Amino acid sequence: AGVVGSAGGRSDPVSILAAGSLTNAFEHGLRPSLTTPVQVETHGSARIARMVADGQKDPDILAVADAALFDGPVQPSWFAEFATNSLVVAYNPDSEGGRRIADAGAGGWFRPMVDGLVSLGRTDPDLDPLGYRTLFLLELASDYYETDVDLREAIPSREQRYPETQLVSQFETGGIDAAFTYRNMAVERDYEFVSLPSAIDLSDPTRSDEYASARYTLPSGKVVTGSPISYASVIRNRDETITDVFTEQIAGEYLREFGFSVPDTYPQFTGNVPDTIID
Amino acid sequence: MFPTRSSTESVSDRFDWLSVTLLLGGVLLCYYVVPLASLLFARSPHAIAGQLADPAVASAATTSLVTATASAAVATIFGLPLAYWLASADGRTETLVTAVVVLPLVLPPIVSGMVLLTLVGPETFLGEIAAANGVALTRSLVGVVLAQTFVASPFVVVTAKAAFEGVDSNLQYASRSLGKDRLTTLRRITLPLAWPGILAGITLAFARSIGEFGATVMLAYYPRTMPVQIWVSFSTRGLENAFPIAVILVGIAVAALVILTTLGRNPLAS
Amino acid sequence: MFPTRSSTESVSDRFDWLSVTLLLGGVLLCYYVVPLASLLFARSPHAIAGQLADPAVASAATTSLVTATASAAVATIFGLPLAYWLASADGRTETLVTAVVVLPLVLPPIVSGMVLLTLVGPETFLGEIAAANGVALTRSLVGVVLAQTFVASPFVVVTAKAAFEGVDSNLQYASRSLGKDRLTTLRRITLPLAWPGILAGITLAFARSIGEFGATVMLAYYPRTMPVQIWVSFSTRGLENAFPIAVILVGIAVAALVILTTLGRNPLAS
């Protein structure tokens, strides 16, 4: 990892408002690679976007878990996509249901779920992208595995829905046998997990057309379509130090260590990118 | 031999001091009222009515009211005996147990949620026994009440303890020397005399219960209470949708608290 | 003419009733202790020591201790006058203002965070005035204290109000007829006599402050308090890392509360 020198004249730390799933990577990957002090604040992606839009937060750098959020509520003139992630099925190897998933592996993880032999957890699709991405995954999996039943119909039930933090808690305290999570989370926390084919795990930017067949209608009436998981970031206050931090953040090697994927095409810019950034 | 006193010297000065002091209270009151007012007046009555019509909001309101009432009741029923015992315990035990009692306040919601899950989660001993008897301890009204009680009951205990300690022990002896046993004395003398303090505790517990979010969302995302509903609305549709629900919550809470204080006054008055 | 009394009838029966009642308190105490014990004993001392060595944890501990103390102090300084005024206010005003005072408890953390941001956020009137004077109202110790005070000060107000009401007004008249004005009377008679109740309120406020997460995380993610640190640890590295920090928080809080109750006893005793 490159080391960015601190620029004089700035005493405040650089503030980064980021999606919750980036917390560990930023805290323990990005921060140590910088000499500039940074303050990382993380909440759900949707919430941070909204708080920035409402003027309640004024971070130097904003990083969200879905580039779509930069199409509203926040609408910056440009942004950079810097990492992707994939969905996995994490399981608790100490539980009966968890072992069934492990035994079934990437080829048949869904069978014990359909049979109702696993207590499953997923996040609320109304609350965060992980929730509806899980539904996309199930829809794509029905086609991919050519199952008899529609997995998106057969597997979900209301009992499985949790907010993200609660899902993790339940999983870690043994309340559920298996959960759909982001890969980085499973890696960070040493969960046992089943990796899924890229055709369904929403990780491959090149498959965006395939993914786009799945959709979900949010309570607000807005329809989201399946798309690759892509983390996007933007600078909101411009100065040299911030730019240095931003450059490190979107280019950093650290991302892979924390379970993210960084395709070769990344960082990928959209909009009127200022020259200083691209250099 | 009789020292004279400069009696009226600086009376007006001092009176001003009292006013200045009371001014501090006014500042605090503003600190409560202004944000609330901004919450209230920024919303159109129309938006609020709209939210009221939403069945999810209506059901959350019911859940909140029911569970907060239940939690306040549970906190009272279990908390008063503990407070009574603490009030009569000696110094060291008292200090230590009091510290334990307020710990649920100290724990951040995520930790309380986690530790509660380790106690009553579906895979735990208690959770399984309850499930075997058809009672779900999480994702149920019971779960909500468990979470709220954990967080809110310390108010009843701590406040009631102070109130019990304030009751003149001579009055309790008087009752007992009239042949009434300790339970009767407790019920008819100590409890009514400590009532204002206890009521304060119940008020706090009720308010905290109806506003509880952190532990509740851990133990029972469903059935949704108002705070969870507000959080969901906020996360899905933003401030504009969440605030009217918050206004409804505030309305319900104020109504409930006014009823509580009004009803609560009776035991003393009669 | 003298009605005889069946004096010792069912004494043992009744005594049992009291024990049964007190048992309820024991159940509640277990409900506090068991999860805490599981929190404590599941962690190795090693892990705790490891966390203690982490400078982030150490700094969060300092921040928490400082801000919770400050918040409890602010709540006391501003809350006592409000409580005193409320205690002497008449029925209707009292009921209403009391309801307003407990509203911060009713608001779920996300809403309190939001409304506070609308009051003291960086873009607001107050926020800008303060910033112009070099004080940041968010993302600063001040921000933490503002958040904690909002949420925790109602405890002082409500509990102290009940305590003030319990002070025999004759004693206050006695003081005043000895030539002491209302402020002196308040300071030297009313306050010491109401002290146990006030102390209960301060205890609650301190505990709630040190455990506050929801509003704090909105107003001041930095400087990090222990609850925020715990949440971050939990989000980044899971339970195994978060719980030892929670144990440290509990340790700090217990120590602080024991000190508070011990010191707090003096004003009455002397």
Place this chain on the structure above:
Amino acid sequence: MMVTITDLSVRRGDFSFGPLDLSISNEVFCVLGPSGSGKSTLLSILAGIVEPDRGEILIGGESVRGRPPETRSTGLVFQDGALFPHLTARENVEYAAEDPDYVRKLTRLLAVDEVLDRRPAMLSGGERQRVALARTLAAGPDVLLLDEPLSSLDEPIRRRLRDDLHRLFATLDVPVVYVTHDQRTATALADRLGILRDGRLEQVDTPTSVLERPNSRFVAEFTGNENVFEVGLETGRCGRVARLGDALLRVTAEGDSIERLLAGVDGSTATVCAHPSRITVLERSDGSVDAVRSVDSEESGRDLRMSADESSFRIPVTIERWLHEGDTYRVFVQVDGGPELTATMSRRTFDRLELARGDERTVSIQTESMHVLDPPTSSRT
């Protein structure tokens, strides 16, 4: 310093106090009255604790209406002490005082110097009362208001304190309003005595005047002139006579004692009172022929007896019962054909008399010991 009360009144629940007019200079004004008559209420109003509904209070010429207690410089000893429970006895006293020497002096005077380090809960009833008194005195008020400050004390210490207070009040030279239910204390201390009844002052005068010349049946009975009875005025066979039961007393010359007594009375009866100590039960031998002469009544045909000595009634009575009250005996006697009377006497006299129930004896009342009451007010129930 002068305290002037004009047209003062207040309602407290069912109880209505006043209207009351009174003026107190640097003297000890004792207030005596039955339980519930408004004594404590009066002090509370003066101290500013109860706001009157109507009327004016001037202290030192200045109106204190609406002024808070702390600006009135009225020191009130509460009936229940109102000691601060969180302070020791010493701290209670020092709370009010500025002069440690004076505190020492007062606590020694009130004999509480040994218990100064105890909290009120650890004091006995009487100790509490004395500490409360010390506290108020220590504040050095311009007006002293004392509500039964010695009621929980035993006779010897009360007597001692009464003397000490007497001296103290003299040095202080401030108006003192002293509520008590103890007649001895009242007479020993008071420059003037006010009798309160149902919130109104029934009589205000020097102790001697009130005790000896009560102006109503109520005051008479309340101050211990328990014997209140009707004396009939008749003109019979033997000239003009006063009559009590079956006993007659001739009214002879102008200026003799009975004439003087009954001077202002018009009509055929007068209500008269006499203190029990003024009623003498005569020894058997004294109720003799030369003191009493039988006459028969014209109307009733009964056998009446006329006192031979014209300065005292000699009245035939039956002994009913008696009570032993420490150093005195209280003997109840029934006047033949008249009221019941009470006589008190020393143990010595009682022993000498060798009374027995049902004994027929004679009592004598000196006419100058009797006092005619104004037209009777309704008696106290």
Place this chain on the structure above:
Amino acid sequence: MMVTITDLSVRRGDFSFGPLDLSISNEVFCVLGPSGSGKSTLLSILAGIVEPDRGEILIGGESVRGRPPETRSTGLVFQDGALFPHLTARENVEYAAEDPDYVRKLTRLLAVDEVLDRRPAMLSGGERQRVALARTLAAGPDVLLLDEPLSSLDEPIRRRLRDDLHRLFATLDVPVVYVTHDQRTATALADRLGILRDGRLEQVDTPTSVLERPNSRFVAEFTGNENVFEVGLETGRCGRVARLGDALLRVTAEGDSIERLLAGVDGSTATVCAHPSRITVLERSDGSVDAVRSVDSEESGRDLRMSADESSFRIPVTIERWLHEGDTYRVFVQVDGGPELTATMSRRTFDRLELARGDERTVSIQTESMHVLDPPTSSRT
């Protein structure tokens, strides 16, 4: 029912109570003692509020040590009433009672039926005391413990209640322990009287015995036998004489009064007490030659005077000062060459005597009114 106390003692701070042995049957046992002597402590122990450090209490033959107050069936009227502030007077009384008729009867007896609907804070001091008494009586306890239940009442109502209580206690037929500081109440009510001093019973006897035959200087002074003085026993020129100051009284035949009085005394002095009412100030004419004979003392050469009448001391005194106490006067006189004495007398007598300060007068004390104390204990400070 019988209350038996054996070797009872307790420490409360500096104060140590007991050891105390006492046995009370169905009688009225009055406890008299100075403020702070442990009267309330005794009742608290009996009621089970204070646990004794040592000793045994039997009620009706059963030990009650360690038994909670509610099982003892001891009804205690607290010195401060201890009324429940959240209940009205009526509710306070009904709290304890099961029989509404009896409640009605009691409240009428205690004249509080008019104020039953008020809360304690709205009652006067005396009303509060009577409600507290009614409450305890209503509970129908097997042992009645009353702590100065009439102290806040004025004399007339107190006298009435005293009579009523007397009758009531007789009907109840339970042990009654009645703490009072009022000697009159004590003598009027008590079957037996106990004098408490510093936590110990100094004397227990019938009221008459205690008042007339105190067994110590303390009891003598406390019960109003204020005159405690030394009488010297000498054998002089005129034979054996008793001597008080400059006055002598010849001891003549065996069996005469002074001989009887001083019978048990050995040594040269005896401590003697006499009640002030037993000291008579003689009229000027009575201090005359035929009652007193001058003798000169051998040793001092002073002029002594010997009483002519051998059944009473005639003692030359100087009038010092006097107090007016309601219906009596208290006159302090200085015995020439001896102690100060106090005499009480009725107003009538006082008026007749026409005393003036510094007057030289003679007082007489009948030898049979004097009582010899046991070897002096240290006097009360």
